[in-house]
Amino acid sequence: MKIFKTTTRKIILLIFVFVFTFNTLAFAGTNPSRAEIESMIEDVAQKRAIPSVLLKAIARVESVYEHYNTDGTPKISGSSIGLMQVSNRNGGYDSERLKYDIKYNIEAGADVLLNKWSMSSYQSVSSVGNMDPNILENWYFALWAYNGWAQSNNPNEVTSYAKKYTYQQTIYNVIEKEYGKKINNIDFSYLPYSGKPSRSLVVPTPAYTNSGNIVLYEKGDYVRTDGVRETYELRDQPAGAYIHQLGENQLGTITEGPVLKNGYYWYKVYVNENTEGWIERNWLLRTGDIEHGRYVYDDIAFHWARKDIMDLYNKGIISESKSFNPNRIATKEEFCIFLGKAIDISEEEQKEKSIALAENGTEEIIAESGIPAAGAEDLIPGEELPFSDASKINPWAVEYVEEIYDLGLLDSYREELKPLEKLTRKEATLMMDGLFEEDHNYDNLDINTIFSDLGNLSNNEKKAVKNAYTNGLISGKYSGSFCPNDYLSRAEAAALMVKISDKLEEKNN
Known part of the structure; x- marks a missing residue:
């Protein structure tokens, strides 16, 4: 036996x-491509309120943006694992996920960096200035401590070629060389000649600083707890005493903040009538806001155009889907769809107008709609488009392109429309030209005095830019520059559609 x-x-x-x-x-x-890795890091950095350039540079130094070896096994060096070389010696993370889940490995790396930042902000190690995390220079000691609070990272102690660059200086060098951003060093005279500096040492923030571009939230934002942790603490005041413990994905609404305290931006969050308190921005993921409701797209929570996009959704101009892709360049076809819906030209309304045309006559109905009359023959649904590449228009976009054409908004295109090509800013103004009458208060305005980069545009293009500008639809991209040949993103298109829709509603009321 x-x-x-x-x-x-x-x-x-x-x-x-x-x-x-x-x-x-x-x-x-x-291994994913470097661009894919960087995109994943940026997503995590946004959520965790960490300057993304720091987290990307750490990945570059730790693993050269590679999570796997050439044989497909995870990169492991001693107890350090994967892309961010996260040590799980103390068992704080799931080792298997660290090995095979790249996004989780990045999240864990962000958590490690935040723990080091917390050591600095609560004076377990030295700190810089007021510890505003949105100032890149303030992260000096947190970077020093990423792989341990080692005295060898004291720049005053570097004596051999092997130690020519401290860890934090290596990070700075990567950022300057590969991301074109120079981070200014602290004043090394505050540091001892050898060893680790005092925990109580506070070094002034350098005179010249760089922004970390951390996205802050607003009062009325909907949020949920998010991160690699299982529990989160609410406090009685910023950096105060613990009063409530929250679990993962706990929903709440921001009622106060942000308040900068001990190196973190704090927000007061209302969970229910019995649970309310302050928590760090780093563990809150924005999911919507009190004015627009829950965000129906998974890629707009940190975007400047999120409210415009949700305005379009709530108006019925765009439909719910997994993602909106706000930074993707809009095509001419997409712009026609947005524009058609923004001026309320849908199949249902087209039928209503057809009935009204028979009863009241074309000019009266067009005048009521606030859209310039182009003649009854221009409003016949299904009219064949004159473009030689009309067959390239996607089936779901044909009716909108036809409607925009019928309104005379595609007159700048002759033989070809090139519907799937990217749309430039000047082309967007040409498509909008004619929606609204010229404001005669600006008859004497020379648009070249507003924007200095319109010299190569035709008279019609300048007229379209002026009309869009004086009607409040579009402004310069940079100070004194319109950038007519720059492409228009879907987010910028959404912002335009909100202005057009609001202006049409105002005109018709």
């Missing part, structure tokens, strides 16, 4: 080894 049990144990062990080996090979990974 003993022999049987021993043999059985050996068989079970062999099966386990085989299954483990098989699963390891099955999950052996391929």
